[in-house]
Amino acid sequence: MRELLKRCITGIIYVVLVVAAAWLNSDAFDFLFMIFGIACLHEFKKMVHLKGYSIFIGFLLLWWIFIYLLEEKSSGIYKENAVNILMGLTLVTNLILIRNLFSKKQRDGILSKLQKYIISLFYIGAGCIFLTMIPYQNHAFAKMLIIGIFILIWVNDSFAYLTGRAFGKRKLFERVSPKKTIEGFIGGLIFAIIASIILFNYTDEMNLTKWIALAIVIVIFGTLGDLVESKFKRTAGVKDSGAILPGHGGMLDRLDSLIFAAPFAYACIQFLNYVS
Template identity: 50%
Template structure:
């Protein structure tokens, strides 16, 4: 019970800070997620046993040139394509290899096209038609938190069939389905509250959040298993490190960004 209370208080504080930053100003939003990305990167570098100042330089450069001041849209398009391929390779390694090769080799590829790109596209998502729309990224975070919460509650109380036991013994099929149904249900609420996207698109985002968010969580679990640690850090009591809290959104944000870009290209102004 005590662990649940600590976890709840820690989670509420985190949610309050994130939501507040979104609606105060774009600059505060960017600054907060730059700060979160620096902390998450430091946790990730320890996890993969990489000591590097270059990784932080890459992070700052990516934030400035690809997010805060987009110097070339084509560069962003190239970045999303490579990032999606790297993420899909991580999925392949999750399912069909005993160890993720990028954990031991090509670590900078993982750093730049998986971890850093997750934050970059997370900060690019709320930009629609050159305008910052905090309700959009706020709605996506609500779906992420809903998915995590329902998956945890359903899995803890009703979970029996393991989802991928060799990677994450506590994750269950029932928990995954609970998170999926919970996020879809909340997509109706987000749609009615924001009136930004079509209901069909919010449902699609809920599916992406649940499926790719769960994959991101499992990939992080496999990284931790290879590193031989339980949590990526200790910053958030009851949750572990920031990487433990953000692993889902880091992995799924490039897919959500790509979805929104494709829909906008196919049906301009129709999202």
């Protein structure tokens, strides 16, 4: 009972922080996720035994370039090319991590320092950057879009858990995450799509097709992101990435789905904007 109370209080504080920052202004939201990104990097580098602090310098440099310099000072083809390069590097890194999910090798032990640095920078660092870039649409900060994305991930997590508890029989990926079930995944997807329809009716950020497509992308890649982090934790022999959030573990445990799904969600929105 006490553990449940801690989880509830921590969850409420986290939700209030995120929504309040997004509602306040873009600077508050950017700053909050810069801090969250640093916390996630700190936890991840401990899991993969990456020594030194140069990864934080790399992350802050990328942050300054893409969130401040390009977003506020640049436009046109230079900005587009820079974002596309970062997108390509991030998606390739994440796709390699997905491929490694299906490998039975404990890969952490054979990763070089350079590989650990690249994974940390693009899987964690760039994931946070793309999450922060998502609300910037047509030179405005679309706060309901980013709040909607958080709602979709929260709905998916909640109903995947509840559906899995009630009906789960077939394991989704037992070797990495024994508690996840196919029924839970389907339940989370269905309710996330329902939530996207509700968001369409109560916001004017995107049309229905875009909201539904975004929900599907977030559920699929958010689930994969959760599995990727679970494999890193299993390899490191730890239950949680950290202990900063009472009842929830570490910051990366809280944000793993969003960070991994963010570049795919950003690419999805840009593609749908381009073809519509």
